[in-house]
Amino acid sequence: MSFLASVREGAKGFAWFMRGVMGEDAYDKYRAHHESLDEAHEHSIHDPAAVACDRPVMMTEREFWRDQTDRQDVNPQGRCC
Amino acid sequence: MGTKPRTPHDSPKRGEELDRDPLLLPVALDQTTHDAEEAHWTPAKIVLWGAISLLGGLSWVMLAVVRGETVNAIWFVFAAVCTYLIGYRFYSNYIQKHLLRPDDRRATPAEYKADGKDFAATDRRVLFGHHFAAIAGAGPLVGPVLAAQMGYLPGTIWIIVGVVFAGAVQDYLVLFFSMRRGGRSLGQMARDELGKVGGTAALIATLAIMVIIVAILALVVVNALADSPWGVFSVSMTIPIALFMGVYLRFFRPGRVTEISVIGFVLLLAAIIGGGMIADTEWGSTFFAIDPLPLAIGIIVYGFVAAILPVWLLLAPRDYLSTFMKIGTIGMLALAIIVVRPEISAPATSEFVNGGGPVVSGTLFPFLFVTIACGALSGFHALIASGTTPKLIEKERQTRFIGYGGMLMESFVAIMALVAALSIDRGIYFAMNSSPALTGGTVEGAVTFVNSLGLTGVNLTPEMLTETAKNVGEETIVSRTGGAPTLSVGLANIMQQVAGGSGMMAFWYHFAIMFEALFILTAVDAGTRVARFMLQDSLGNFFPKFKNTSWRLGAWVTTGIMVAAWGAVLVMGVTDPLGGINTLFPLFGIANQLLAAIALAVCLAIVAKRGLFTYLWVVALPLTFAAVVTIYASFLKIFSSVPNVGYFAQNRAFSKALDEGLTSFGTAKTVEAMEAVVRNTMVQGILSILFVVLAMIVMVTAAQATWKSYQTHSFGTNEDDAVASQMFAPSGFVATPEEKKLASRWDAQIAQAKLDKARKTPRR
Numbered sequence: 001m002s003f004l005a006s007v008r009e010g011a012k013g014f015a016w017f018m019r020g021v022m023g024e025d026a027y028d029k030y031r032a033h034h035e036s037l038d039e040a041h042e043h044s045i046h047d048p049a050a051v052a053c054d055r056p057v058m059m060t061e062r063e064f065w066r067d068q069t070d071r072q073d074v075n076p077q078g079r080c081c
Numbered sequence: 082m083g084t085k086p087r088t089p090h091d092s093p094k095r096g097e098e099l100d101r102d103p104l105l106l107p108v109a110l111d112q113t114t115h116d117a118e119e120a121h122w123t124p125a126k127i128v129l130w131g132a133i134s135l136l137g138g139l140s141w142v143m144l145a146v147v148r149g150e151t152v153n154a155i156w157f158v159f160a161a162v163c164t165y166l167i168g169y170r171f172y173s174n175y176i177q178k179h180l181l182r183p184d185d186r187r188a189t190p191a192e193y194k195a196d197g198k199d200f201a202a203t204d205r206r207v208l209f210g211h212h213f214a215a216i217a218g219a220g221p222l223v224g225p226v227l228a229a230q231m232g233y234l235p236g237t238i239w240i241i242v243g244v245v246f247a248g249a250v251q252d253y254l255v256l257f258f259s260m261r262r263g264g265r266s267l268g269q270m271a272r273d274e275l276g277k278v279g280g281t282a283a284l285i286a287t288l289a290i291m292v293i294i295v296a297i298l299a300l301v302v303v304n305a306l307a308d309s310p311w312g313v314f315s316v317s318m319t320i321p322i323a324l325f326m327g328v329y330l331r332f333f334r335p336g337r338v339t340e341i342s343v344i345g346f347v348l349l350l351a352a353i354i355g356g357g358m359i360a361d362t363e364w365g366s367t368f369f370a371i372d373p374l375p376l377a378i379g380i381i382v383y384g385f386v387a388a389i390l391p392v393w394l395l396l397a398p399r400d401y402l403s404t405f406m407k408i409g410t411i412g413m414l415a416l417a418i419i420v421v422r423p424e425i426s427a428p429a430t431s432e433f434v435n436g437g438g439p440v441v442s443g444t445l446f447p448f449l450f451v452t453i454a455c456g457a458l459s460g461f462h463a464l465i466a467s468g469t470t471p472k473l474i475e476k477e478r479q480t481r482f483i484g485y486g487g488m489l490m491e492s493f494v495a496i497m498a499l500v501a502a503l504s505i506d507r508g509i510y511f512a513m514n515s516s517p518a519l520t521g522g523t524v525e526g527a528v529t530f531v532n533s534l535g536l537t538g539v540n541l542t543p544e545m546l547t548e549t550a551k552n553v554g555e556e557t558i559v560s561r562t563g564g565a566p567t568l569s570v571g572l573a574n575i576m577q578q579v580a581g582g583s584g585m586m587a588f589w590y591h592f593a594i595m596f597e598a599l600f601i602l603t604a605v606d607a608g609t610r611v612a613r614f615m616l617q618d619s620l621g622n623f624f625p626k627f628k629n630t631s632w633r634l635g636a637w638v639t640t641g642i643m644v645a646a647w648g649a650v651l652v653m654g655v656t657d658p659l660g661g662i663n664t665l666f667p668l669f670g671i672a673n674q675l676l677a678a679i680a681l682a683v684c685l686a687i688v689a690k691r692g693l694f695t696y697l698w699v700v701a702l703p704l705t706f707a708a709v710v711t712i713y714a715s716f717l718k719i720f721s722s723v724p725n726v727g728y729f730a731q732n733r734a735f736s737k738a739l740d741e742g743l744t745s746f747g748t749a750k751t752v753e754a755m756e757a758v759v760r761n762t763m764v765q766g767i768l769s770i771l772f773v774v775l776a777m778i779v780m781v782t783a784a785q786a787t788w789k790s791y792q793t794h795s796f797g798t799n800e801d802d803a804v805a806s807q808m809f810a811p812s813g814f815v816a817t818p819e820e821k822k823l824a825s826r827w828d829a830q831i832a833q834a835k836l837d838k839a840r841k842t843p844r845r
Contacts, residue, residue, distance in 0.1 A: 020207030020210070021211060061335060066393075069331075070391075070393070074631065077469050078608065079215060081294055
C-alpha cells in the first residue's frame with residue numbers, strides 16, 4: 001500500500017471510530033436491524049400475518065432521532081464522576 | 082425485564098442447545114484454540130513481553146528507588162502503561178479463564194434482545210470509547226491532585242496497582258454479570274443475590290452515595306468558578322451553546338451528531354476566548370465575579386431546571402460535547418506529557434504521610450485510598466457497567482477488553498492528572514490547595530502559611546503567586562481548592578510548552594476549567610435524573626402513583642427532593658468555615674469506595690453461587706481492601722479524637738467553645754461560623770455513620786450468601802437462559818490470527834449473501 005493510501009485508510013478508520021463513539025451511526029444500526037428482521041421474515045415458514053403483527057413499523061430517520069432522546073427522558077443514563 | 086423467580090437449584094438450560102450445526106460457520110473459537118494461541122510463545126512475542134517487563138521494572142525503579150533531585154514524568158507513563166499491559170495480558174486473562182469463563186457460543190443481550198435501539202450489537206472498539214466516555218469524568222482528574230500532598234509515590238502505586246487488582250476487576254465482573262442477566266442494574270442484582278434486606282440496603286446506600294457524589298462534584302465547580310469572571314462567563318456559555326445544539330439536532334439536521342459537536346466545540350473555543358476579553362472589561366469583571374454562595378445557588382437552580390427539561394434540549398447535546406471534549410483533550414494531554422516530559426521536583430513521600438497536611442487531613446492510610454477513588458477503584462462505575470454497556474456488547478469475551486481495559490484507561494487519566502499536578506511548583510501547589518481558613522485568602526497570608534509548613538525545597542515568594550495568577554488570567558490563585566484549578570494550572574503549564582508559550586497559558590487554563598466543568602455539569606444533571614428515577618421507583622412501593630414516571634408532578638417533586646438533598650450538602654460545603662472541600666472530599670471518596678465494596682460484595686455472592694471457591698480470592702482481595710479502608714476511614718471520621726480528622730471531635734470542640742461563650746474559635750471568626758461548624762460536622766458525621774452501616778449490612782448479607790453456597794453446595798444462578806449466538810466477532814482490540822481467519826470467513830459469507838440477494842432481486 002502506498003503511503004497516501006494508508007493515510008486515507010487511517011483517516012477513514014478514524015472517521016468511522018468517531019462516528020461510532022459519538023453515536024452518529026445509531027440510525028444505520030437501527031435500519032440494519034429492521035432489514036435483518038425483514039429478511040428473516042422472508043425466509044420464515046411461520047404464518048406471515050402473525051410475524052407481521054409482531055414487527056414494529058420502521059421509523060424514519062427524523063422519527064428515530066426524536067424517539068431516541070424521548071426514550072432517554074424516561075430511561076436516564078448515568079454519567080460517572 | 083426477565084426477572085423470573087428462580088431457586089438456586091433451578092439453573093437455566095445450557096449445553097446442547099448451544100451446539101451449532103457443523104455445516105454452518107462457527108460463532109466462537111473453541112477453548113482449545115484459544116489456549117493454543119495463548120500458549121504459543123513465538124520468539125517475537127517473548128522479546129516483546131520481555132521488553133515490556135524490563136521497561137516497566139526500570140520505570141518503577143526510577144520512581145521508587147532512585148532518589149535524584151527530580152524525576153521525569155515519562156517514568157510515570159512507562160510504569161503505568163507497562164503495568165497495565167502486564168495486568169491486562171496476564172491477570173485479566175486469568176480472571177477470564179478461571180472465574181468468568183465467557184462462552185462465545187452464547188448470544189449476548191444485544192443479540193437475543195436486539196431491538197436496534199437500546200439493545201444493539203456495537204463494535205468492540207467503538208463500545209470501548211462509549212464505555213470510557215461514560216465512566217471517566219472529573220473524578221480521576223481531581224482526586225490525584227489532592228493526594229499529591231502525600232508525595233508522588235503513594236498515589237502512583239495506589240492508582241496503578243489498585244486498578245489492576247481492584248478497580249478494573251470490579252468493572253469487568255459487574256459488566257460480565259450484568260450482561261449475563263440481560264443488562265440488569267446493580268440494584269436489581271443486589272436484590273436477586275442478597276435478598277430483601279441486602280438489596281434494600283444497597284438501594285438506599287446507592288441513592289445516598291449518589292447525592293453526596295453529585296454535591297461534591299458541584300462543590301468542585303463552585304470552587305473553580307467563584308470570583309473568576311472569565312470562568313463563569315465561558316462555563317455559563319455552555320448552556321446556550323448546548324441549547325442551540327439541541328434545537329439544531331431536533332429540528333434542522335437530526336442525527337448529524339459529529340457535525341454539530343464540531344460546531345459546538347468551535348463555539349466553546351469562542352466562549353473561552355470571549356471570556357478573556359469580557360473579564361478584561363470593567364463591567365465584565367464585576368458582573369461575572371460571583372461569590373461562592375450565589376454561585377452554588379445558581380448551580381442548584383440550574384440542576385433542577387436541567388433535570389426536568391427534555392433530554393433533547395440540554396442533556397443530550399451537552400453529552401455529545403462532553404464526549405467530544407473528553408476524547409480530544411485526554412488524547413491531547415497524553416501526547417503533551419510525552420512531548421514535554423516535565424521534571425517532577427516533589428518528593429516521593431512527603432512530610433504529611435503521618436498526617437497534618439493542609440489539603441487532605443489524616444494519615445496516608447487510610448485517607449490516601451479514599452482521596453483517590455476514581456482511577457484506582459470507583460464504585461460509581463458499577464452503575465455504568467450494569468447500565469448501557471452490557472446491552473450493547475457483541476460477544477461475551479469482549480467484556481474483558483471493555484470492562485477491564487476501559488478502567489485501565491481511566492487509571493491512565495488519573496496518572497496524567499497526578500503528573501500535571503506534580504509538575505507545578507510545590508509552594509504554589511500548597512498555596513492553591515490550602516483552605517482560605519489557613520491562608521486568609523491573601524497572597525501574603527498564603528506565603529506566610531506555606532513557608533511556615535517547613536517543606537524541604539519550598540521557598541514561596543509573593544511574586545510567584547501573582548505572576549502565576551497573571552499568567553492564567555485570574556485575579557488570584559490563593560486557596561483555589563478542589564483540585565480543578567491546580568490541575569488546570571499544571572495542564573496550562575504543560576500545554577503552553579507545546580503550543581503558544583506563556584501568552585497562551587490563560588487560554589489553556591480556562592480551557593481546562595471549561596472541560597472539567599462540562600464533565601461535572603453533565604454528571605450532575607444525569608446523576609440527578611438517575612437518582613430521581615430511583616427515588617420514584619422506591620416511593621412507588623408505598624405510593625403507587627410515583628411508579629408512573631410520566632406523571633409530571635411526581636417527577637417534579639422527586640427531582641426537587643434529590644436536588645434539595647445535594648444542594649444542602651453543597652451549600653454546607655460552600656459556607657463551611659473549615660474550608661469545605663477539604664472536610665467533604667473524604668466523604669466523597671468513602672462514599673465511592675463503599676459503593677465499590679457493595680458492588681464487589683454482590684460479585685462475591687455471585688461467584689460463590691457459581692461454586693468457584695478456589696478463585697473467590699480474586700473478588701475477596703479487593704473487597705477486603707475496600708472494606709478495611711472505608712470502614713477504618715469512617716471509623717476515624719466518626720470516632721477520632723483529633724478534631725481535624727473526626728467529625729464529632731470537631732463538633733465537641735466547637736460546642737464546648739460556644740458553651741464557654743467564646744466568639745471566635747480556630748478558623749471560625751464569628752459565633753455564626755462556629756454554629757455552622759457544629760451543624761456541618763453533625764451532618765457529616767451522621768452521613769458517615771449512615772454510609773458505613775448500610776455498606777456493612779450489604780457486606781454481611783453477601784458474606785452470608787457466600788457462606789450458604791459454600792455449606793449447602795447449592796449452586797444456581799439468576800442468569801438469563803442461554804441462547805445460541807448466530808454471529809462472530811473477535812474479542813480484543815486487535816484480533817488474534819485465529820480470530821482473523823474466522824472473521825474473514827464470516828465476512829466472505831456475508832458478502833456472498835449480499836451478492837445472492839442482489840442477483841435475486843432485480844432492480845425495480
